[in-house]
Amino acid sequence: MKPIHTLDLLYHDLAGAAASHLIVTDDGPVLVEAGPMVTLPTLREQLLIHDVDPTSIVAVILTHIHLDHAGAAGWFADRGADVFVHPFGARHLVEPVKLNASARRIYGDELDTLFGELHACPADRVHEVADGETVSIGGIDFTAIETPGHARHHHAWMLDLDGLRQCFTGDVAGMRIPGSSFPTLPLAPPEFDRDAWVASIDRLDALDVDRLHLTHFGHVDDPSRHLARVRDRVIRESDFVARLLADEHLDLASRRTAYRHWLEEDAAGENIPEARFRAFVNNGLLDMNFGGVARWRGARRA
Ligand SMILES: [Zn+2]
Structure with missing residues (x-):
């Protein structure tokens, strides 16, 4: 049995506000959603509680690239995780300058406490997944539904x-x-x-x-x-x-x-x-x- 662990990121100190999901597959641990940069320390703690070394995450699967879902994906990508995302989102993960600047225009200095900026992903770690395509990791098939x-x-x-x-x-x-x-x-x-x-x-x-x-x-x-x-x-x-x-x-x-x-x-x-x-x-x-x-x-x- 491979349970899905719902990790509570305690976003803005609220229980039940934002999650990252952990599945430990035969090929290593996978996250669905990485959360924002501001909750990365909490996510890392939660992984350790589940006996998962945060640097051992092999894949991060993203629903979309808003800061509260994808902000911290780059931290895992820097340490070798592959990141899977809709084709329209991929370039913003690799080159987040525009995305961060537009968030900065909306939120001003509050951006740093609300979300933190999106952490860039190395280009060779980012994989575009089109509608209906499947990502197979450790015997589990994740199918993208646009x-x-x-x-x-x-x-x-x-x-x-x-x-x-x-x-x-x-x-x-x-x-x-x-x-x-x-x-x-x-x-x-x-x-x-x-x-x-x-x-x-x-x-x-x-x-x-x-x-x-x-x-x-x-x-x-x-x-x-x-x-x-x-x-x-x-x-x-x-x-x-x-x-x-x-x-x-x-x-x-x-x-x-x-x-x-x-x-x-x-x-x-x-x-x-x-x-x-x-x-x-x-x-x-x-x-x-x-x-x-x-x-x-x-x-x-x-
Ligand atoms: Zn969103």
Whole structure:
């Protein structure tokens, strides 16, 4: 049996906010997602707890190259790990100057505490994987499922393990507030695309997967129900946010209040403690989604 270990990166000191996944294969340990640079020390500790030398990672499989998924991949690549990624993401891993500069424009000095810059990967360690292609490591086949919508260069990764069809979903199956089944959605700029996202969810649902692994956070054993909920929310939430943005009488503070209240109503019955809800439905998430929806609407008008 080869279990999938969900390593909690304790991102921003929050349990259940961001994960890296560890599978110890016959050819060595593999990570799915590397997390951001700011949580690399935690990831290394977690690996040691699982008796894995961080320098012995043979492969890092990425769903996409956003900083909270791929930021630390280069550290492992520097030590010999092969990195597998969507073809659109590969060049940014090798040459992250533009990506880091654009993150710096958005976050300013906060970038260093929020994510840290993406650590460059040596070119000969980065491998482009196209839709439907399989990466075989230690007898385990990871198949790339192109799933745009949150980002254009997004793959989910499917594998059969322990008699279960399992899938690492990155951000395409949304996020989940720990201890609940309530999804939150990263409608992130600059590539949020609702139609693409809905099509990606339908594609995942059709694969008849037994278990999803969300990077944010943990596994889901009722994939169809979860995916149906995320699908519905992607549509309703982007519509709601678009309406908030269109209302010129609202300033940022009142938009945030209205958005948080809307999500609270949607989460009624989930019994999420107020403090936890606030920690996960934070201004960073709300503001990111304002940016993503505004950009998506603008692109549709153009
Ligand atoms: Zn992302």
